[in-house]
Amino acid sequence: MEEKEILNQILKELKSVNQRLDKLEAGQGDLKDNQANIEKKFDSVVEQTADLKEFKTETNTKLDTVVEKIGAIEAVTKENLYDIAKLKLIK
Structure with missing residues (x-):
């Protein structure tokens, strides 16, 4: 050869490696975005749970x-x- x-x-192999690396980086970016969305939803669930707990306490009180x-x-x-029964007996 x-x-x-x-x-x-x-060079071909390096291009292939770079393409795979680019895909991995893009996938990692997507994972980070999804994780951020999950964290926001989790925060919302925690807040709603606290509100429900407070509502339950108020309702029970x-x-x-x-x-x-x-x-x-x-x-x-x-x-x-008893008073009515006594009054009826007195009549």
Whole structure:
């Protein structure tokens, strides 16, 4: 093989390597972009989870208050029923 042929062969192989390297770099850029998108979505999920946790806590607090009020209403209603029954007996 002549020197010129050998050099041409080496140049072809270098071009091939460069093309593959360019593809790898482009792919790496795509991966970085995708990773950034995933991180943004994850941050959004974390924020929404925090909001939902806060909503759950507020809802449970309000529900506890309602349950307490219902318990108080039941106690008053119970007393009223006894008083009504006593009044009916007095008649």
